[in-house]
Amino acid sequence: MTALPDRLTGLVRTLRTHGLRIGPGETVDAAAALEVLGFGDRERMREGLAAALLHHEGQRAVFDPVFDLYFPLRVGAPPATGGDTADLRERLAAALAADDRAALGQLAAEAVDALGGYGASPGSDGFSAHQTLDRLRPQTLLARVRATLAQGAGGGADFTDRLTDDEIRRRIQRFREQVATEARRRVAQRRGTDEIARRAVRPTADQVDFLVAGRAQLDELRRSVQPLARRLATRLAARRRRAARGRIDLRRTLRGSLSTGGVPLRPVLRRRRPVRPELVLLCDVSGSVAGFANFTMLLVQALHEQFSRVRVFAFVNRVDEVTGLLQKGAADPSGLAERIAGEAAVTGWHDSSDYGTSLGEFAERHLDAVGPRTAVFVLGDARTNMSDPNLPALRRIAERARRVYWLNPEPASLWSTGDSAALAYAEVVEMHVCRNARQLGGLVARLLPV
DSSP, rough: OHHHHHHHHHHHHHHHTTOOOHHHHHHHHHHHHHHOOOOSSSHHHHEEEEEEESSGGGGGGHHHHHHHHHHHHHOOOOOOOOOOOHHHHHHHHHHHHHHOHHHHHHHHHHHHHHHBBOOOSTSSOOOOHHHHHHHHOGGGHHHHHHHHHHHHHHOTTTTTHHHHHHHHHHHHHHHHHHHHHHHHHHHHHOOOOHHHHHHOOOOGGGGTTTTTTTTHHHHHHTTTTHHHHHHHHHHHHHHHHHTOOOBBBBHHHHHHHGGTTTTOSSSOOOOOOOOEEEEEEEEEEEGGGGGHHHHHHHHHHGGGGGGEEEEEEEEEEEEEEHHHHHHHHTTOOOGHHHHHHHOOOOOOOSSSSHHHHHHHHHHHGGGGGGGGTEEEEEEEEOOOSSSSHHHHHHHHHHSSSSSSEEEEOOOGGGSSSBBBBBHHHHTEEEEOOSSHHHHHOOOOHHHHHO
16 A cells, blocks of 8 residues: 555645646645544545645646545455446435435445446456446436435425435536546556546646637636736736836946946946837637637736737638627626627638638738737637638738737647648747647737737
8 A cells, every 4th residue: 555655745746747836835734734634534634635735726626536546535445346237226316315425435336346347458447437327327317316305205395495406416426426536546556546647637727728628618717817817917017017127228338337447337227118018819719719719818808907909800701800899798708709709790601710811801901900019919720721821911910010929729730731821820920839728828928018
């Protein structure tokens, strides 16, 4: 059995690989918490370690499954012996009706043993949560659990008020998570806890690729916009203060050094006039890149006080300004995509993205939005659906702007594949890989002018 210090350091090391910033101080605090809390109550130990190691609630989605691997509930226990599928389903329905969490944990172990095993080789992974749940089908027990509870309540009219179908679904979902945890534990016993903890635990929302993020992850990202904007605003303000000091004025410095025999003891700086820059976003809102564009638009809206002017344009195969829609919808970020689709003219006679036409239309109709103080950010995967990329239009924008940056949510290895014109566009403007919210925050802090 792994020693306790090794379990704690392994937990911390794996959390770091998932992007959580945990230093020696937090690790020492976690060890002190374990010493005070003891090991009799596993859930209390979980909460103590979380309080010592984590910085915000969103990190629990990574912490909890990693904790379950390093401090498993059934560590050292022999394999459970369960009955057939029908017997398991009967006992599961009863445990769900009673909300018996201890029994549900035991049933999760039995179900993985009885239904989740695969492969005859002793070295195989051996257990699958998906296979277990596919055979057990706990989601089909809703009606049976409801009937059991209604019978126990005497069929009274107040039953629906006391326990709704949503509550039963939550219990079923908790059981599904217990099955997933149990399957991961079994695989970790065979293949090593460190490896499974790195590979089988979902990353935090800010590290999920924009192109594969689901609805729940995008919702979590939208909730993180304001905290991220506050951190970025602090960093931008610090950069602006440093930049305001200016560069060394060599002539005035040398003139001043005459009194010290030519030794420039007191450098003289050119003071910069503080001027807030302008920002223009040009966003592809089609298909899978829409989540990336929408999140970036919301982030920029939250940072609008850092700029003298912000204008946002959306396109699929036509361009339309959506600055007003973004400002009006700041209180309802989840509805941004629907507002743009319903109120902005971003598509013509088809729904496929067309970068060449969109860039050309922007250069013809909206070039007055770009000036010598303007930083332009183009957001999109640069996939043209085999249409003309219209490089001259991008050059016109780049010649007029202070700087133009292209943020591409695809990895650089795909920029030369299929209908991607990313490499061609990259010869005209700076193109950066921007696959998740963490990368976006770093790029915004580094690239935005001050």
